[in-house]
Amino acid sequence: MKSIQNNLTPPIYSSRLYYFMFAGFMGLLILLLSTLHVITPGALWLVISLGLISAGVIRFSWELYSTRPEGIKNNGVWFEAISSRKYAAWILAIVLTSFYCLLYWWPEYLGFSEKGNHGLIALFDPLSYLLKNQAASQWFVYGVLYTLAILLFGIKFIWKYRHNRYQLVRTVSVVFFQLAFAFLLPEFMLRMNLPYNDFKNMWPLNYYFFDGWHLQELMNHGRIGWFMLLFGVMMIILISPVLTYFYGKRWYCSWVCGCGGLAETAGDSFRHLSDKSLRAWKIERFLIYTVLLFAIIMTAGILYTYKTGQSSLLGLSTASMRSVYGFVIGSMFSGVIGVGFYPLMGTRVWCRFGCPMAAILGIQQRLFSRFRITTNGGQCISCGNCSTYCEMGIDVRAYAQRGQNIVRASCVGCGICAAVCPRGVLKLENGSVDLHERTNLIRNERIG
Amino acid sequence: MPHIAIIGNGIAGITAARFIRKLSASLPEHQISVISSESEFFFSRTALMYVYMGHMRWKDIQPYETGFWEKNRINLIYNTVQEIDFKEKRLKFNQDPPLSYDKLILATGSKSNTFDLPGRHLAGVTGLYSKQDLERIESLSPKIKKAVITGGGLIGIELAEMFHSRNIPVTMLVRETDYWSSVLPPEEAKMISGHIREHHIDLKLETQLKSITDDGQGSVAGIITDRNEEIACEFVGLTIGVRPNIDFLRSGPLECDKGILVNEYLETNIPDVYAIGDCAQIRTPNSGRKNIEAVWYTGRIMGETVAHTLCRRKTMYNPGIWYNSAKFFDIEYQVYGLVPAQIKSPLNSFYWEDPNGKKSVRLIYDDESRIIKGFNLMGIRFRHEVCERWIQLETKLDEVIANIRLAFFDPEFFKDIAPELIQQYNREQGKNIALRSTNSLNAVLQFFKQSKSNT
Structure with missing residues (x-):
């Protein structure tokens, strides 16, 4: 190994980092200026904006990680304003939350108009025409920015964890599914006059799947529509349980899902902000199963209405149940709080406290999956890195220090606990035998 | 209701307390007190570095929520034991009334070696063992332009990594031919030496600290090595090993050598008094093992062992395979x-x-x-x-x-x-x-x- 005796000062992060950060912010500024109608939308501005953002993030990540040997990069996480709930975090949270509010409830302020877009939405018209030959909607703009965030911060994440192949493969997967399945494929399908469909987005996360209009739309498209319908149902009842049986819910939550994708990439700098207390765990269990129950009742209601034409079930209007669910759970919880609160409560607020899909997969994982995190005998030193960096707020250490395997409904299998462990204690594994025996066994006791 | 007092809330003492509570469930209820002058709650000593590096906050390195102790009826006392009256079975504090015990477990841990290095008392010279050490290093840090660390062991490299995380240049003095080559075989020691240098640490091998120089105001101005090289620095990390923290016990009837002498049941020479963890010195260790092993894992095993002895049957300390x-x-x-x-x-x-x-x-x-x-x-x-x-x-x-x-x-x-x-x-x-x-x-x-x- 070559020695670097001639340069004994530790590399201080170069000032170029600030240039790249500045470039990224300039790209965002263009988006803001076009929202405020300061600049006239045009393809060139869009290219400059997204180009600056992309170049900024990629070069920033390169600069940040390339100067240092590969390894865990958590220095200063609890000191930096952005990642320790200081002023920068609050500013970001307010910006994100406001953006989501506009997006869901006041898209006209972003420039959305049936009669012809202006502002931010119009800025994205050229790209929208390129992809599907239609004007952009607020959802198209959101989709582009969302996908770009996963892609760019996915590259940052890969560079940061380049020593860990599990993280590389997982991140490539989650970026691919966002780019191909959530973004490009549905847009191309619209271009081909087929129904918009994200094949990996299943009920109940996709809560409009059983809406009357959606079922009707699928059926109106003949064979391909029926295939989509059948595939959606098979995902729920067959494909997802089987995959969860073999690999745990991680196959979805941290390898495929778009919400998970954003959390794992753009949200990586906030993963430690999740609440690890027992109290939070209690709230989590209450909330997530309540949402699941709500999703099931709401869906049963709209299916009942679809089938019978009756507008109410047990005295409740199915349409208003559906709209309350859409507003409270679909928009407010998963969007505004789910992403807006990243810098304050960590990245998995929605996945942990609200997502009914995660609830179902979690039950499967807890009851019959082969997946578990094993702990390495007596090597744990109770340092707390695993618990701190668990985005789901699992107190991993509580298990690791007793030598217990971890089988928790909420674990999304991101593998970061195992990555940050300084003593090689944790491993994500799939095995078919004696899951519960091994889980309950406390192996860190010497005296039987 | 026997009262078991444990002095020291490190991994050994806390493991003992936890297992006593666990094993005494079917016995007449034991009363458990854990006394510490270092910290209010148990923390992971091995994780101190991560607090300095910003990976975790202080509360993150505390493995149990604060309600845990009350729930498990483990009475935590944040105080300093001044003296132990073994005859009357009482612990004496400075101000508070004495505490009587039926059984006593000593788990007082270690302290950093300083040997008799000239200048070891200057401000800016410290080891890294306790919460107070970390607080001291933190308060010194803004003024440190250069740090010298002496000792090629586990704590020395931790300190080097800590300063490195804050872009403070570090010189590391190591007596041996390679980092930790008293423990690691040559190839591994060489690998780590290279890796230390890869992080821009100025690793000086086969070099020892001779003296620390005063800046005239009682703070560190620099050091002189045994090769008579002078290095200006504001901080000197002494990481040349630890020794049992038993000074306050030396004058009494408790039999001590380097540590508190215990038999294979972790019993001291005084009935109902046990010693575990870093402060315990085993009279006749298993073959191939040292009589004092200041590591996390043996502390934990000792804590578990003594709990079994107190609550179930007399259990011999067996650290198993290293x-x-x-x-x-x-x-x-x-x-x-x-x-x-x-x-x-x-x-x-x-x-x-x-x-x-x-x-x-x-x-x-x-x-x-x-x-x-x-x-x-x-x-x-x-x-x-x-x-x-x-x-x-x-x-x-x-x-x-x-x-x-x-x-x-x-x-x-x-x-x-x-x-x-x-x-x-x-x-x-x-x-x-x-x-x-x-x-x-x-x-x-x-x-x-x-x-x-x-x-």
């Missing part, structure tokens, strides 16, 4: 079994190193019987239970090599080093062994089942 682990900057280290720094007859070793120079596997075996004795791992994780079982069962080296994948504990998709390893082994030892096992959990559990029925 294991330990650490992390040197980005390179993880694990050891299982017997791994001497110098591997001499009757021992021999097989060593494989990854071309990237940051991963290695060393298998130590008895040259004649070819029985496996130990594992030394750099940048690679091995399963504790598998390695332990192989050593216990006196497995032959060939068998270990053929099934080496059973021990792999690296995350999924990591490079499978087994083919390279076995190829080198076959070449060097003139063998023709084929790989047999996978590293799937099923294969491992199968191995446990089989090896259990064999014993």
Whole structure:
């Protein structure tokens, strides 16, 4: 190994980092200026904006990680304003939350108009025409920015964890599914006059799947529509349980899902902000199963209405149940709080406290999956890195220090606990035998 | 209702308290008090560095929520024991009334060695052991332009990594020919030396600290090495080992040497008084073991042992097969079994190193019987239970090599080093062994089942 005796000062992060950060912010500024109608939308501005953002993030990540040997990069996480709930975090949270509010409830302020877009939405018209030959909607703009965030911060994440192949493969997967399945494929399908469909987005996360209009739309498209319908149902009842049986819910939550994708990439700098207390765990269990129950009742209601034409079930209007669910759970919880609160409560607020899909997969994982995190005998030193960096707020250490395997409904299998462990204690594994025996066994006791 | 008092809330004392509570569930309720002058709540001492580096906050290195202690009826006392009256069975504090006990467990831990280095009392000179040490280093940090660390052990490299995380240049003085070469075999010691330098640490080998110079105001101005090199610095880290923290016990009837002398049941010379963890010195240690082992794991095992003695039946301290682990900057280290720094007859070793120079596997075996004795791992994780079982069962080296994948504990998709390893082994030892096992959990559990029925 070559020695670097001639340069004994530790590399201080170069000032170029600030240039790249500045470039990224300039790209965002263009988006803001076009929202405020300061600049006239045009393809060139869009290219400059997204180009600056992309170049900024990629070069920033390169600069940040390339100067240092590969390894865990958590220095200063609890000191930096952005990642320790200081002023920068609050500013970001307010910006994100406001953006989501506009997006869901006041898209006209972003420039959305049936009669012809202006502002931010119009800025994205050229790209929208390129992809599907239609004007952009607020959802198209959101989709582009969302996908770009996963892609760019996915590259940052890969560079940061380049020593860990599990993280590389997982991140490539989650970026691919966002780019191909959530973004490009549905847009191309619209271009081909087929129904918009994200094949990996299943009920109940996709809560409009059983809406009357959606079922009707699928059926109106003949064979391909029926295939989509059948595939959606098979995902729920067959494909997802089987995959969860073999690999745990991680196959979805941290390898495929778009919400998970954003959390794992753009949200990586906030993963430690999740609440690890027992109290939070209690709230989590209450909330997530309540949402699941709500999703099931709401869906049963709209299916009942679809089938019978009756507008109410047990005295409740199915349409208003559906709209309350859409507003409270679909928009407010998963969007505004789910992403807006990243810098304050960590990245998995929605996945942990609200997502009914995660609830179902979690039950499967807890009851019959082969997946578990094993702990390495007596090597744990109770340092707390695993618990701190668990985005789901699992107190991993509580298990690791007793030598217990971890089988928790909420674990999304991101593998970061195992990555940050300084003593090689944790491993994500799939095995078919004696899951519960091994889980309950406390192996860190010497005296039987 | 016997009252068990435990002095020290480190891993040994807290493990004892937890197990006493757990094991006494069916007995008349024991009253448990844990006294500490260091911190209000138990924290992971080994994680102090991560607080300084900003990986975690102070509360994150406390393994139990504050309500845990009340719920488990473990009474925490944040106070300093001034004196122990062994005759009257009372602990004396400065101001508060004395505390009577029926049984006493001493788990007072260690303190940093300073030897008689000239200048050791200057402001800016400290070890890294306690919460107070960390607070001191934190308060000194804004003024440190350069730090010198002396001692080539586990704490020295932690301090170096801490300062490195804040872009403070570090010079590290190490007496030996390579970092920690008193413990690590030469190749591993060389690997870590190179890795330290890769992080721009000025590693000076075969160099010792001679004296620390005063800036005229009672603070550090610099140091002088035994090669008469002068280095200006504002901080000197003394990481030249620790010793049992038992000064306040020395004048009494308690029999002490370097530590508190205990028998194989962790009993001191005074009835109903036990000593565990870093402060305990075993009178007749198991063969191949030291009489004082200041590591996390032995502290924990001792805590568990003494709890069994107090609540169930008298239990002998048996640390089992040695294991330990650490992390040197980005390179993880694990050891299982017997791994001497110098591997001499009757021992021999097989060593494989990854071309990237940051991963290695060393298998130590008895040259004649070819029985496996130990594992030394750099940048690679091995399963504790598998390695332990192989050593216990006196497995032959060939068998270990053929099934080496059973021990792999690296995350999924990591490079499978087994083919390279076995190829080198076959070449060097003139063998023709084929790989047999996978590293799937099923294969491992199968191995446990089989090896259990064999014993």
